[in-house]
Amino acid sequence: MAKDHLKVIAQPDKQVPVGSHKQRKRKVQVTWYLFLIPSFLGILLFLVYPIFESFRLSFYQSNGTIEKFIGLQNFQTVLTSQPFWNSVWNTFYIGIFQIAIAIPLGFIFASLINTTPKGKNFFKVIYFLPNVTSIVAAAMIFAFVLHPEMGIVNYALEAVGLPTSQWLSDPSSSKWAVILLAVWHWIGFIIIICLANLQAISPEMYEAAKIDGASSFQQWLFITIPNMGGTFAFLLITGWIGALQRFNEVYVLGGPSGSPARSIQTMGAFIYERGFTGFEFGIASAATYIMFIIILVFTLINLKVSKMKL
Amino acid sequence: MSYKKAEKIGGYLKFFILLVFGILLMAPFVWMISVGFDRSANIAMPFPPRLFPDDASGFNFSIVFENGRLIQSYLNSAFVTVTSVILAVSSALLAGYAFSKGKFKGKRLLFVIVLCTLMIPMEPRLIPLYKLFNSVDLLNTFWPLILPSIINGMLIFLCKQFFDQLPDTIREAAQIDGAGEFKIFFQVYAPLAGPIAATMVILSFIGSWNDFLWPLVVLSNQELHTVPLYLASFSLENGTSLGGLTMALATVSVLPIIVLYLFLQRYIIQSIALSGVKGE
Known part of the structure; x- marks a missing residue:
């Protein structure tokens, strides 16, 4: 089969008539589009169509079968709904602290691993391990790990004389339970990314600094950190994109409503609750668009901020 | 001399700090396995926590x-x-190759579209996709989980980058021999794509295995539940009761992945690192 195909394309070459040169070129071009068919079929069907359909739905009252045009009412409902703004608050609260804790901590661990005299690879493997377990299984384990009476975290805190917390049993501390889980799960990723980029810094810079008598801490402060700007920007952006879409772990820990008392319901969980437990497709679609715009604007801001730093 | 000594002490200190935090990070796993072997944990979790259960049993x-x-x-x-991995990797190989070596109208624009897909989250697509698969009566089948994996912008991007590094001269040689584009791809470039294919398999495997929100929406039939769905439904049903069973379940669902990871750690870590230096 491949041979026939080969002949078809090879033939015009032999005759080299001036007029058919364009035709041949077009044929080759068409072949290239064939390579793209699977991907672009997917993009049209599973990305472009849903985005437009979702936009349309956000102007309708819909439960999946009966639809009625209601203009901007869904947006009004969402934007004036207290639970929605609560979910936005929760999402940002958990995201800010997860990122503010995990990136510096992960970078410090990566720097330590990069310069430890022994066990470099061992630590790399160990620290990345939480990240390979699914966040769903991790959340399931953490529900027990953070249990106020029987969990190991409170036990350890008490043992070293630190104050304990009610974690998931109390709306005022439950977000910190999610933050702890998120940091534990994400930090391995940060370490791997940082390590890869740490090793890309040219050793000559360190050599030069050493000759000038800089201590290893000074080298870290004045050579390593400034050279990691791009890496931090990447982690910041991917971190926020992930944080704004947070759903899996809060669903396992608090169900679709983010119990206790909606204290860990994220934007994703709000959309799931309205869309798939209440089957209010119009309202959920409007909420997804608002969330989409929040993510887009926030990513652009992040891009801008991190570019200025570079 | 004292400088060298300080360096040495610093080295031990680093090792020690890493060891302590490493143990802290691993503690949930160790505890999970230990409680999993504890039958009495189904009534009350063992407290204070202990490494070996008083009455260990399977x-x-x-x-x-x-x-x-x-x-x-x-x-x-x-x-x-x-099935998702096969679909995702083969479609990304084709597209990545075309974006790297192809010459056709609209190449740049189409590639920008691919990059844009990376920015689009799942949530806005959830309801339309649900309705789409509902309209063709495919809810509660595996099709909705498999078919959308045909598009993966990240994989296309990585694949294009890989083919960019391969020289065009091999292509030109094959072209002079009169080979068509598909033949050149399958016989010349695809066999060279082993390393990037392995990376793509790892990345799409992790993504697909851990996928949660979309399967949760389309699979209400318990018999079709994937591992994360079953874990979540078990966890939501039982809360923090039945600790022993929950932890045994968590162990059985997590341990095979950990073992697989330990065997393939070099390649997995490389793949993750590769997906992270894309910004540069």
Whole structure:
């Protein structure tokens, strides 16, 4: 089969008539589009169509079968709904602290691993391990790990004389339970990314600094950190994109409503609750668009901020 | 001399700090396995925590296996993941190759579209996709999980980058021999794509195996549940009761992945690192 195909394309070459040169070129071009068919079929069907359909739905009252045009009412409902703004608050609260804790901590661990005299690879493997377990299984384990009476975290805190917390049993501390889980799960990723980029810094810079008598801490402060700007920007952006879409772990820990008392319901969980437990497709679609715009604007801001730093 | 000594002490200190935090990070796993072997943990979790249960038994594990739902969910996950990975990797190889070596109108624009897909989250697509698969009566089948994996912008991007590094001269040689574009791809470039294909398999495997929100929406039939769905439904049903069973279940669902990871750690870590230096 491949041979026939080969002949078809090879033939015009032999005759080299001036007029058919364009035709041949077009044929080759068409072949290239064939390579793209699977991907672009997917993009049209599973990305472009849903985005437009979702936009349309956000102007309708819909439960999946009966639809009625209601203009901007869904947006009004969402934007004036207290639970929605609560979910936005929760999402940002958990995201800010997860990122503010995990990136510096992960970078410090990566720097330590990069310069430890022994066990470099061992630590790399160990620290990345939480990240390979699914966040769903991790959340399931953490529900027990953070249990106020029987969990190991409170036990350890008490043992070293630190104050304990009610974690998931109390709306005022439950977000910190999610933050702890998120940091534990994400930090391995940060370490791997940082390590890869740490090793890309040219050793000559360190050599030069050493000759000038800089201590290893000074080298870290004045050579390593400034050279990691791009890496931090990447982690910041991917971190926020992930944080704004947070759903899996809060669903396992608090169900679709983010119990206790909606204290860990994220934007994703709000959309799931309205869309798939209440089957209010119009309202959920409007909420997804608002969330989409929040993510887009926030990513652009992040891009801008991190570019200025570079 | 004292400078060298300080360096040495610093080295030990680093090792020590890493060891302590490493143990802290691993503690949930160790505790999970320990409680999994503790039958009495189903009534009350052992407190204070101990490494070895007073009355260790495989009771919890035998319940988990006898129940059969975990094994069923493993089979479901395996089927969905393997088919999704094959689909994702082959479509990305084709597209990545075309974007790297192809010459056609609109190449730049189409590639920008691919990059834009990376920015689009799942949530806005959830309801339309649900309605789409509902309209063709495919809810509660594996199709909705498999078919959308045909598009993966990240994989296309990585693949293009890989082919960019391969020289065009091989192509030109094959072209002079009169080979068509498909033949050049399958016989010349595809065999060279082993390393990037392995990376793509790893990345799409992780993504597909851990996928949660979309399967949750389309699979209400418990028999079709994937591993994360089964874990979540078990966890939501039982809360923080039945600690022993929950931890045995968590162990059986997490341990095979950990073992796989330990075997393939070099390649997995490389793949993750590769997906992270894309910004440069």
